[in-house]
Structure formats: structure tokens, C-alpha cells
Amino acid sequence: MKVEIDLRMATGDGANSYATNSRLQKKAILETKPVLQEAIEELYMSLASRSTMICADLGCSSGPNTLLFVSEVMSAIRNYACDQEMDNRHAVEVQFFLNDLPGNDFNLVFRSLEQLQKYQNHIVGKENPVAPPYYVAGLPGSFYTRLFPGQSVHFFHSSYCLMWRSKVPEDLSSGTYLNDGNIYIGKTTPPIVVKLLQEQFKQDFELFLMLRYTELVCGGRMVLTFLSRKSDEMLMHGDVGRMWELLAEALQSLVQKGIVEKEKLRSFNLPFYAPSVNEVKALIKGQGMFNIEHIRLFESSWDPHDDSDAEAVLDCDQSGESIAKSIRAVIEPLIMDHFGGSIIDDLFLEYASIVANHLKKGKAKYPVVVVSLKKAIH
Numbered sequence: 253m254k255v256e257i258d259l260r261m262a263t264g265d266g267a268n269s270y271a272t273n274s275r276l277q278k279k280a281i282l283e284t285k286p287v288l289q290e291a292i293e294e295l296y297m298s299l300a301s302r303s304t305m306i307c308a309d310l311g312c313s314s315g316p317n318t319l320l321f322v323s324e325v326m327s328a329i330r331n332y333a334c335d336q337e338m339d340n341r342h343a344v345e346v347q348f349f350l351n352d353l354p355g356n357d358f359n360l361v362f363r364s365l366e367q368l369q370k371y372q373n374h375i376v377g378k379e380n381p382v383a384p385p386y387y388v389a390g391l392p393g394s395f396y397t398r399l400f401p402g403q404s405v406h407f408f409h410s411s412y413c414l415m416w417r418s419k420v421p422e423d424l425s426s427g428t429y430l431n432d433g434n435i436y437i438g439k440t441t442p443p444i445v446v447k448l449l450q451e452q453f454k455q456d457f458e459l460f461l462m463l464r465y466t467e468l469v470c471g472g473r474m475v476l477t478f479l480s481r482k483s484d485e486m487l488m489h490g491d492v493g494r495m496w497e498l499l500a501e502a503l504q505s506l507v508q509k510g511i512v513e514k515e516k517l518r519s520f521n522l523p524f525y526a527p528s529v530n531e532v533k534a535l536i537k538g539q540g541m542f543n544i545e546h547i548r549l550f551e552s553s554w555d556p557h558d559d560s561d562a563e564a565v566l567d568c569d570q571s572g573e574s575i576a577k578s579i580r581a582v583i584e585p586l587i588m589d590h591f592g593g594s595i596i597d598d599l600f601l602e603y604a605s606i607v608a609n610h611l612k613k614g615k616a617k618y619p620v621v622v623v624s625l626k627k628a629i630h
């Protein structure tokens with residue numbers, strides 16, 4: 253597997269696309285809105301008149317969430333300028349870069365920009381606040397490489413992306429160590445495999461911080477939101493580890509039915525790692541390139557359509573189906589590349605039923621970490 257080529261969300265805007273099935277990720281953007289607002293206000297205030305504020309969304313994907321990021325930043329600026337009674341003399345312009353891997357459906361993003369423009373015009377027309385002009389460009393490439401000139405960016409945002417690794421650790425992809433029918437960390441995963449994935453996260457995250465540090469202007473900010481773990485323990489009821497363990501169970505059941513070859517499953521591992529908050533803090537502090545302005549863990553139901561606080565699941569079968577759809581939109585291209593497209597419908601039918609069964613024990617929630625960082629002065 254070559255992550256830079258193979259990792260992409262389901263393209264287009266059809267029934268199984270990421271664009272249609274990304275309500276879970278949208279909830280995270282809305283949950284972290286106050287953190288984004290605070291960072292944007294501080295940056296906007298610090299800009300000189302007639303300057304350009306450069307903002308980049310790393311791992312933008314395609315669909316409504318891509319546009320939501322742009323409108324959240326613009327509305328934070330408008331509201332702030334309005335509250336401060338700033339007038340057009342401040343005259344800041346905003347340049348957005350929407351980044352993702354080259355396989356991302358950038359065409360869908362570009363086609364939907366007109367819709368965004370209409371929406372922005374409508375808002376501005378209605379409230380008549382100060383509305384800085386903004387420009388949007390697509391930027392293909394891995395965020396584990398340099399993407400911008402040194403000291404050129406004011407604000408980096410990334411939501412639901414940094415749990416993806418730059419690669420499956422070599423000793424795992426080469427078969428030196430095996431993961432015993434798991435696709436991520438499961439109950440039977442050997443400790444050495446856990447260590448390899450942990451190490452890969454450390455390497456990737458430190459590289460990411462170093463690259464962004466170089467690209468940010470003095471005083472530059474980042475808001476990063478990604479899947480996490482509630483404790484330093486590896487597997488808990490609602491954690492993302494359990495969710496992948498259930499997908500591995502669905503694959504194992506297709507092996508038993510003779511639909512998937514055992515060898516194919518043995519050689520499939522996700523380029524993924526969800527760190528605990530302590531791991532995240534330790535790496536940021538250890539590297540010393542950023543000050544942590546804010547860090548918080550929140551939880552989000554596995555079911556993208558469940559907004560209730562109740563601990564019980566009302567309809568396990570329906571929730572199982574919604575969860576299977578949301579995971580399918582994220583993982584379908586990776587699964588197809590490795591196992592072939594013919595297993596997809598069977599796999600996610602099986603998965604929905606395994607998840608429904610799991611939910612009988614109670615609601616499952618993903619832990620999500622949001623961290624707001626400011627470039628440190630040395």
C-alpha cells in the first residue's frame with residue numbers, strides 16, 4: 253500500500269460518497285468552532301492593514317465540510333470585525349488553500365465553490381458586516397511533506413486527519429511481524445505491532461509539527477482535531493480501536509465464507525494510529541516548537557445521526573447501518589484496492605450487523621482531541 257496514492261475518501265456526491273456521509277466529521281468542526289474563532293480573532297487582530305491572511309485546511313477532502321471550514325473562518329472574521337466596529341480601512345484579504353492527497357476529489361470541491369460564493373454573498377447582503385474578500389485554491393500533496401514557502405502561512409486547520417499515518421510501518425507491511433487477523437490494534441495484536449504503530453505516529457507527528465513550524469509566520473496558529481484514545485489503555489468499548497476490530501471481524505467472517513483469502517487479510521493493515529491526549533501533549537512539549545493554548549478531549553457517538561446524550565441506543569440495527577455507511581465512505585477505496593471491489597457490499601452488510609450487536613452493550617463514542625497551538629518564539 254502506498255498511502256499517498258491509495259488513501260482517499262469515497263469520491264463524488266452519490267449515496268456512498270464521503271460528501272454524502274460525513275455528518276460525523278461535520279459535528280467535530282461545529283464542536284471545535286469556539287477554538288477556531290479564538291485563534292482567527294487573535295490572528296486577524298494582529299494583522300496590519302492591507303495585508304493578506306493565509307489559511308490552509310490540511311486534509312480537506314470533498315463535500316460540505318470542505319466549504320464549512322471556509323465559511324467558519326469567514327464568519328469568525330466578519331463577526332469579530334463587526335463587534336470591534338472595524339471598517340473597511342483594515343482591508344485584510346484572505347487566501348485559502350485546501351489541501352489533500354492527490355487522489356482527493358478536488359473536482360467536486362472546485363465545482364462547489366460557486367455555491368459557497370452565493371451563500372457568502374447572501375450572508376453579507378443580509379447582515380451588511382465588514383466582509384473581506386477571499387480567494388480559494390486547491391493544493392494537492394501530503395501534509396507529511398513541505399507544502400508552503402517558509403514563514404508564509406498564518407493559520408493551519410486540520411480536522412479528522414492526523415490519525416492517518418504516512419505509511420504502514422515497514423516491519424508490518426513486509427510481513428516481518430504479523431497482526432494475527434487484525435487490521436489495526438485488536439485484542440490479539442502482538443505488543444511489538446502496537447509499538448511499531450506508536451513509533452510511526454511519533455515520527456509522523458513530530459515531522460508534521462516541524463514542517464508547519466517552518467511554514468508558519470511568527471505568531472502563527474494551528475487548530476488540529478483528530479481521533480484519540482480516552483486512556484493510555486489500548487482497547488476500550490467506544491474507542492476507534494474497537495471499531496476497526498469489528499471491521500476485522502467482518503473481514504474474518506468473509507474469509508470463513510471463502511469470499512476473502514486468508515493471506516489477503518493477513519497482509520492488510522491500516523496506516524492509522526489514534527493517540528491518547530498524554531501522548532499528544534508529550535510530543536508537542538518535547539519538541540518545544542509550539543505552545544499549547546488549548547487542549548481538550550470530547551466524545552462523539554459512533555452513529556453520525558445520533559445527537560442525543562442518552563447512553564442507550566434506541567435502534568441498534570439502524571445505528572449499525574448508519575455507522576457502516578460512515579465508515580464505508582472513509583475506507584472503501586483502501587479496501588477496494590487491496591481486496592477488490594466485489595466484496596464491498598457483503599463486507600459492509602456483515603459489518604453493520606456486527607456493529608448493531610456491539611451496540612447492545614451500550615452506546616459507543618469516539619474520543620476526539622482538539623488542540624490549539626501557537627508557534628513558539630525562540
Ligand SMILES: C[S@@+](CC[C@H](N)C(=O)[O-])C[C@H]1O[C@@H](n2cnc3c(N)ncnc32)[C@H](O)[C@@H]1O
Pocket residue numbers: 259260261274277278281310311312313314317318351352353356393394395396410411412413416418582
Ligand atoms: C476523514 S477525512 C476528513 C476530511 C475533512 N477534513 C472533514 O472534516 O470532513 C480525512 C482526510 O485526510 C486526508 N489525508 C490523510 N492523510 C493525508 C496526508 N498525508 N496529506 C493530506 N491529506 C491527508 C484524506 O485523504 C481525507 O480526505
